Amino acid sequence: MQPNDRDRTDAALLEALFTRAPAGLFVLDPELRVVRFNTAARGMRGLPPDAVVGRTVEEFAPGFPHEKLTEIARAVLATGNSVRRLEVSGTVPHDPERRMVASLSMFRLSAPGGRVLGLAVMVEDITEQQATAERLAILNDAQRLIGSTLDASATAGELAEVAVGRFADIVIVDLLDDVLRGRRLPPGPVPADVPLRRAVLRSTEEFRSSVPTGSLTSLIFPTVLTQSMHDHRPRLIAHLSADDPLMVADPARARRLAEAGARSLVVAPLTVHGTALGLAVFIRSATEAPFDEQDLEVATELADRTALSVHRAWQYLYERTIATALQRRLLPVRPPELPAVDTAYLHLSGDADADWFDVVPLSGGRVALVCGTVAGRGVEAAATMGQLRTVVQTLARQDLPADELLGVLDETVRRLAEETVPQPGEPQVAASCLYLVYDPVTGRCSAAAAGHPPLMPIARNGGLLDFDVPVGPALGRGGGEGYEAVAVELPEGSLLALYTRGLTAGADSAGQGGRDRLRRLLAHPDRSLRELCDDVAYAAVPHRLDEDALLLLARTRIFGSDRVALWTLPADPAVVATARTLVSQQLAAWGLHGVADDTELIVSELVTNAIRYGKGPVRLRLIRDRGLLCEVTDSNSAAPHMRLARTGDEGGRGLFLVMHLSRRWGTRYGERGKTVWAEQPLVVAPERAATIA
Incomplete structure (x- = not known):
């Protein structure tokens, strides 16, 4: 290549860098004033050259930290040590409403003899990359932090911990009251009048709400809140204004949002498998940048992850509620x-x-x-x-x-x-x-x-x-x-x-x-x-x-003579009449005349069987418990069996009679022999009812 061609190439390259390259390029003199800049760079488009050339950073880009940049630039001029990929943030010169994150590299320019000519500054707009990285970091933290417990309210708090200060300035999570109570949740749309319980309200600054955490609330119909609960779709309001349907339909909520300086809002329903669990609201007030479509995707992902954990907590509580209810039904x-x-x-x-x-x-x-x-x-x-x-x-x-x-x-x-x-x-x-x-x-x-x-x-x-x-x-x-x-x-x-x-x-x-x-x-x-x-x-x-x-x-408690009567009778059939007399006298003393006749029949049958089939003396005991208990004990361990006597049989009706006269009857065994018992309901004489404990 001829020298003239090389010069023309270098000149063409410089011209392209300063007029068509997307990256920012600035040449500063030793006084840190702009000598030349790339007019095609993002953030500089539309600025006339005389608004930049001859001016310092403070003058043409006041939204950037000019004191810090001036200090670093002077150090590069003095030492010759270059600075690479220094991240700074500020507002774009021709669009003060838009913030920008830039990566700066500074190089000292020197003549062949060593004289310092100034600085070359390369600027790369990394706003979107930075935002993407921050969104990924938020989602990564969400995956790590949300759902650490089987508590739905705690899970809502974990969502707020991840989002507040990084993604939103205010986070509100309302859960269906049935979720927190472990009740059955029907799938599909949720009516507007279904009660919600405020699970969490967290903000970077004080935010006054008429719904304290833990209290019940309901939604005003129709708003983006009720619509999201109805169709399970998230909503984005990039620029919240007084004439927005949300503000018009719910004046009280609109007033509180205005007092908080809310500028942008995302509503994300918490749903799992077509079942609504609640609602998450993300609000930006102090943050100047409004929510955009990418933020809507992040909010939706945060809500979905939270919903899965809330659903797991609800499912655990639901199953526990069923188990507890079953257990209580099975207990006395x-x-x-x-x-x-x-x-x-x-x-x-x-x-x-x-x-x-x-x-x-x-x-x-x-x-x-x-x-x-x-x-x-x-x-x-x-x-x-x-x-x-x-x-x-x-x-x-x-x-x-x-x-x-x-x-x-x-x-x-x-x-x-x-x-x-x-x-x-x-x-x-x-x-x-x-x-x-x-x-x-x-x-x-x-x-x-x-x-x-x-x-x-x-x-x-x-x-x-x-x-x-x-x-x-x-x-x-x-x-x-x-x-x-x-x-x-x-x-x-x-x-x-x-x-x-x-x-x-x-x-x-x-x-x-x-x-x-x-x-x-x-x-x-x-x-x-x-x-x-x-x-x-x-x-x-x-x-x-x-x-x-x-x-x-x-x-x-110990039963005394007012509740227990005990007699030991010889194994002689003649004592059956004696047993009836003893029982009759005892029942009279207890005021139980109403059961005397039935009890005498029961005693006759039990004592007769004990004498006929048992060995040794017979023990007769009456106990006034919840009912009247009649017990006959003998030394024979053979169990009595009730049979249905035929018309011509002379015996076999004893236990059948005992069964009909008793509320319950049975046999229990001791170390020696058995006890046949029968229980009757108490019938107390009116004049004795008030004196018997």
Whole structure:
């Protein structure tokens, strides 16, 4: 190439750089005044040369940090050290409403002899790249931060934490009240009058709202808010003005937005699979740049991610609500009122396990107290709990001893585990149970435990009674080893506390601290059982429970001669008449004349059978419980069987008669022999009704 050609090429290149290249190029003299600039560069188009040439940055681009740029430029002139890709932001000279982020590179210009001629400054507009990077950073933080809990309100707060100050100046999230209550959500459009609950309102500056966080609100129809909830589509209002439909239709909201200086707004519905969960509103007030279509996409992505987490929280709460409702339906509404014990209970639903209790009236005035836990979560654990409760009730009414009952229950749990295929991550069926039987006639209490927290027996003075119930393996884990039952005689007024692990968890790994705390709370014999349950609820469980917590309290009573009559009769058929006389006299003393005739017939049949088929003396006992109990005990362990007598038969009608005269009847077995019992409803003479406790 000839020298002239090279000169012409260099001149053409310079001309192109200063007239047609998209990048900014400025030549400054040693006084930092513009000598020449690229008129085609973005941000400089339309500016006449005399508005730039001969001027400093402060003069032609006052929206940029001129003091910082002047300091850096003088350093480059003095040292010759170039500056590359320095990011600065400011407003475009010919469009002060638009902000610009620029990447600057500065080079010193020197003559061949070393004389400093000035600076060459290259400017690259990276506003869009910067905005894209910031949007990606916001979405990345959203993926990392949103949805860390199974709490819908907390998830809304995480959205606000990600967006406020970076994407929007104000973020408001309203969720359907049914979402926060775990109720069923119908798919499709949401009517405008459906109540929403304010989950979060967060802003960079103070923002006054007539809807405090946590309160209910409803939307004014029709606005972009109601339309987004109806068709599940986001809305963008780039420039919010007084005549906008949102402002016109909802004057109160418009006034608050105007007071906050709202300039631009995005409404994004929170929806999953066609089901609306709530609404997110992003507002820019202090930020000058309005929302654009790319911001609408970011807001939609933020809302979608939040909706997924809110839906997961709702689904968990919905399933938990169903499981809790099922569990409550499967539990007794209240313990039965029994003369043997005074009872009260406390049940607090947690996030795991299904606790249950029972107070089962037994023959002889006795009562069975049951407390158990099924490990697991949700409907499955509640359903298993219902099954075990039914089994325990059935076995209890068969008068099985505590150790035998737990053995059968252990086998039942193992069979359920074999029949159940657990879902991934779910444990196999496992449960615990504490079972005890209290006899108010003798004060005797027998108990056995399977993997359950130990019984807490408290004396009338507040101290612990000597009643240590051995704890066997959990139900389903026993492996046929069996369980050990112990029995003691309890003084009247003893307090029996049956509880589950959730009530004492959290104090220490072994739960001893929680048990000590529970004992201190219960060591107040002057307080009623209901008051004690409240004390435990207030003091021992101040936080949300990770698992179910249950407390069953029973205060014992002893039956005296006003409730029990006992006779021992010889095995002689002649004593049947004597037995009828004794019963008649006792019922007269109790004021139970209305059941005297039926009771005498029942006693005659039971005593006759005991003498005919039994061995040794016969024991006859009357107990005035909720009903009138008539018991006949003999030493023969053979069970009586009722049969339907034919017309010509002379016998076989005894037990059939007992069944018709009784509300219930049955047989229980002792260490020696058996007891046949029958229960009748009480019919008290009017003149005695007021005096009988």
